[in-house]
Amino acid sequence: MRTGRAANYDHRVPGLRGGPGQPSNRRGQGVPSSGARCSCDHVGVSDSGARVLSEGDWQVYRDLRLEALRESSDGFVASYDEESQYDEQFWRERMRRARRLIAERNGEAVGVVGLGIHDQDPEVGEIFGLWVAPGARGSRVAWGLVRAVAEQAFADGRRRLYFWVGSDNGPAVAFASTFGFRPTSERRLARAANEVDGADEVAMVLPLAPDPSSVMNPRLS
Helix, strand or coil: CCCCCCCCCCCCCCCCCCCCCCCCCCCCCCCCCCCCEECCCCCCCCCEEEEECCHHHHHHHHHHHHHHHHHCHHHCCCCHHHHCCCCHHHHHHHHHHCEEEEEEECCEEEEEEEEEEHHHCCCEEEEEEEEECHHHCCCCHHHHHHHHHHHHHHHCCCCEEEEEEECCCHHHHHHHHHHCCEEEEEEEECCCCCCCCCCEEEEEEEECCCCCCCCCCCCCC
């Protein structure tokens, strides 16, 4: 399964209102915090958590990113061979461009996701690069990461949160819908290695601030 330009995710991920799914995508820009921890009370596993990485955690992010590229090579635009050659400066710069959150279990990083700015609009965030390690799938890690990203985006003053998913990926659309994201008319060509020519992605949006024209967001307050 895939959501577009991303990797693998949870299977059987129950949402706040129940339901399976598997989401992901990658792109964005932003300014990371210095290791602030996001609450993630619906991760569903007592010893799992999500936290925002600081620039000093670049090696943690690099190792998890490379593991994702190696394990799910057809879900990303970049390749393991390409990114494994990059130096410390590259990874530090990547940490400065956008927030990176990881999920941990028993002290081990088992999932990663990015939070950037959508189309250079400081009031709109965007989820990208969601990946969960094979051994942690099916345990709500993906759900916890998306929730943590939504909470962080809200704390950062974002009013909406974008999530691009493959328009023909039913489970991914179902996952995002269960969380509270709603499809829009926005489309773009998919750019992951596992996408066939002409495949597209749909933008799904979660309102983070009061909006009479939008559905209520899932208990982020």
